[in-house]
Amino acid sequence: MSGVVSGFTVIFIMVGIGYLLGRTRVLGDSAHEVLSRLVFFVCTPALLFHSLITSDLSVIFSTTLVIAGGSALAIGVIYVVVARLWLRAEIPELAIGGLASSYVNSVNLGLPIAIFVLDDASFIAPLLLFQILVYSPMALITLDLTVTDPATGTAPRTSTVRDAVVAPLTNPIVVGGVAGLVISAVGWMPPAAIMEPMKMLGNASVPGALLAFGLSLTGVAVFKKGQSPRRAIALASVLKVVAMPALVYVVARWGFGETGHQLFAQVVIAALPTAQNVLVYATRYRRGQIMARDTALITTLASIPVIGVIAFLLA
Template sequence: MLLGPVLLKLVAILCVIALGYVVGRARWLGDNDPARTLGNAAFYIFVPALLFRTTTRLDIGAMPWGTLIAFFVPVVALMIGVYAVLRWRLQPGEPVAGPSVRSISACFGNTVQMGIPMAAAMFGEAGLSIHVALVSLHALTLLTMLTAFVEMDLARDRVRQGGGDTHVGRMLLTTARNTVIHPVVLPILAGFAWNVLGLPLPGLVDETLLQLGQAVVPLCLVLIGMSLAYYGLKGALRGALWLSALKLLVLPLAVLVVGHWGFGLTGLPLAVVVMAGALPVGNNALIFSQRYRTLEAEATATTVVSTILFAASAPLWLWVLSLIR
């Protein structure tokens, strides 16, 4: 019964993705790569507005830090592990940003449009408050780290090709600058600085950011459908399946093991973090891949496949949690 609202939300998400697919197939927005234009709009306008407003409104003192650490330790460990293995196995001619793009697909969950209604439906207000605290640090932690990884890889690649600064200090400085002056990282850092200083957001600014942020979810879902229409699943399905398996099975298992046996979580906090780990791939995976023009078809396919398979994997994890005492 508790899964009812979540499944309804999942079907609605798939319907919006299907609408984007129809728009892409029919070329209603023209033939001049409108998916990339929408992706850039999301990346440079709407997502930064949402992230800045979210971080300025955090109640940092009320954060359940122990529970959050129990979640992010296995998530970050798996993300770094996937990145390290793929970076080690990277072959000449393969995209340099590939390891980072695949790492985000394996670890970045749909914590907002799927996670929030799931937490509200299954765990009530107490569980939702834990989940919202997790959401507030989700993008900051994962996107900041992956941005640093990919920018360092790109800097090293430019040096190898003779087009970059070979001085280690200047290369690190350039990487740090590209990591901070970034459409995702910068608004998060600015939002936290605003929050720490205790500055109020003027009413007009807050309302403007709210309006921009509300466009993120429908825009990104339509973008996924359009990208699926343009790229298709051919050649991307195999990658989408193993990345979905990492996201839907390996990651929540890691969160369960570390959270319960490592940090002693039980009951509601354990259930919330495990189900957060079990969420399908979030829209930021596609936006990240478009930012670096790498594996866009695979990121699209992984988002769609993991969202569909979540209907089967979510009840599995709820059953597993019912066995934990």
């Protein structure tokens, strides 16, 4: 449990610093948007590039990839269907909500828990890969095709087939992940002059996302009546911290016959809260920011007792 406490303490401190920076306006009024764009366009692509090059692909492509990735996708689809039928949400909000309900905080909380609680960082790598190369591109392509360009105000593009091919090639996060995977697969290690800058920029991704999250909380009331989409947030939060761990337990236990520490690890990873990356994406496309922010905060708080119960029952 000390690893869980340590991981959450890191998150709360970084978010708190971001909140204080926003309250004091040290970084100016546009700090949140500028920092979010820095994380989206520079730091996260560098993190993915460096991480995948230095990863063991034989560990990544395992049953954990099927269980974690498949369960995340299933929960996201459940959110989209329910929110479309119940809330009549539009496509961009469905994309953000689908991510909020199932996109795991696999880096800034997942890695500390994998190391300190599960004693093996490789448990988080398959899900990280799935989110980088499959889940994020699916959502980002959807957003690219349906959201009006915030800079020009132009209407969504209409050539779906062409844009479905072009969008991943122009998205920096997807480009960074694919480039790292390809280089890792061919077995080439770039020189230190390339890897070190990527590592330095990548190291700034997690704190940058957490600071941006803290900045976004300045001057707003979480779950505020009349402003916050409460039903959408409640739906995404319940799916993330309750339904997703339960689904992973069922799939891993009876679908793949896993028991013991392996089963415990799968369920703990599924119970991790919504990643701050979802807020970065929402801010980038200017759709669903409040839902992404509130869901990330609520699931972060709720995941503490949930992971504690899982540890008590399965550890």
